Amino acid sequence: MKKIALITGAGKGIGFALAQKLLQEGFFVIGTCRSGQISGFAHPDFVVLPLDLGERESILQAHKAIREQFGALDILINNAGIGPDLDTYQPDETTFAQTFDVNVKGTVFFTEPLIGQIRDGGMILNISSKMGSLELCALTDSIAYRMSKSALNMYTKILTNRLKGRVKVAAVHPGWVITTLTKGNVHARLTPAESTNRIYAFLKSDFASGVFWDAETQRALPW
Numbered sequence: 001m002k003k004i005a006l007i008t009g010a011g012k013g014i015g016f017a018l019a020q021k022l023l024q025e026g027f028f029v030i031g032t033c034r035s036g037q038i039s040g041f042a043h044p045d046f047v048v049l050p051l052d053l054g055e056r057e058s059i060l061q062a063h064k065a066i067r068e069q070f071g072a073l074d075i076l077i078n079n080a081g082i083g084p085d086l087d088t089y090q091p092d093e094t095t096f097a098q099t100f101d102v103n104v105k106g107t108v109f110f111t112e113p114l115i116g117q118i119r120d121g122g123m124i125l126n127i128s129s130k131m132g133s134l135e136l137c138a139l140t141d142s143i144a145y146r147m148s149k150s151a152l153n154m155y156t157k158i159l160t161n162r163l164k165g166r167v168k169v170a171a172v173h174p175g176w177v178i179t180t181l182t183k184g185n186v187h188a189r190l191t192p193a194e195s196t197n198r199i200y201a202f203l204k205s206d207f208a209s210g211v212f213w214d215a216e217t218q219r220a221l222p223w
């Protein structure tokens with residue numbers, strides 16, 4: 001039987017490349033995107049569900065579909081994320097709320113009811129960012145984005161403690177990847193496919209649960 005991976009934000013960028021990689025590697029993939037449709041790509045082992053992490057009703061509908069259409073899950077990859085305040089220096093209430101709604105609140109409340117559906121020996125990967133590291137922070141930009149990824153890292157630690165011995169959990173920095181996340185991503189050097197090859201190498205490795213992993217350098221990061 002094929003292992004089942006659920007990837008949020010699978011319609012473009014890193015999430016789309018992750019879906020393609022896992023399909024190549026023989027997984028059945030449930031991908032989500034807001035529209036529920038990914039044009040120009042189809043695969044017999046790929047199902048797309050609509051999910052807007054900023055909308056409670058959308059999260060509930062996605063849970064219902066996942067519960068009714070699929071049994072146990074093997075891997076949950078919380079990839080969907082936004083950064084509307086990336087490269088800005090003053091917090092703005094609208095983008096701050098949007099960022100926390102999607103990257104933190106939506107991700108937590110999407111994940112919680114699914115935990116019981118993840119098979120023993122399964123895993124949860126939270127696609128975080130080096131920008132959420134408290135120890136590495138030496139700049140002053142992107143307040144909401146950085147804080148949201150620090151919060152996601154804390155959720156990663158909490159899940160690690162809660163699921164010890166049953167499900168492995170990690171926060172993953174995908175590297176600086178050329179995507180539509182922000183126009184000013186001057187650091188971006190990896191293609192989504194290069195990033196996801198590295199994330200896949202990590203996923204297949206015998207990693208210790210609770211790590212914050214830099215997929216680009218293949219090294220652990222400080223929290």
Ligand SMILES: NC(=O)c1ccc[n+]([C@@H]2O[C@H](COP(=O)([O-])OP(=O)(O)OC[C@H]3O[C@@H](n4cnc5c(N)ncnc54)[C@H](OP(=O)(O)O)[C@@H]3O)[C@@H](O)[C@H]2O)c1
Pocket residue numbers: 008009010011012013014015033034035051052053054079080081082083102127128129130173174175176177178179180181182185188
């Ligand atoms: N690119 C980088 O250099 C980099 C570095 C560090 C971390 N990351 C992280 O990597 C992850 C993927 O980002 P990316 O670079 O691939 O950016 P991207 O191409 O902009 O993709 C973002 C994904 O998030 C989804 N999304 C946006 N708003 C959503 C919402 N309200 N509800 C559900 N899904 C939503 C999008 O889905 P739709 O198709 O519905 O728009 C899209 O699939 C993010 O968590 C990001 O923070 C990226």
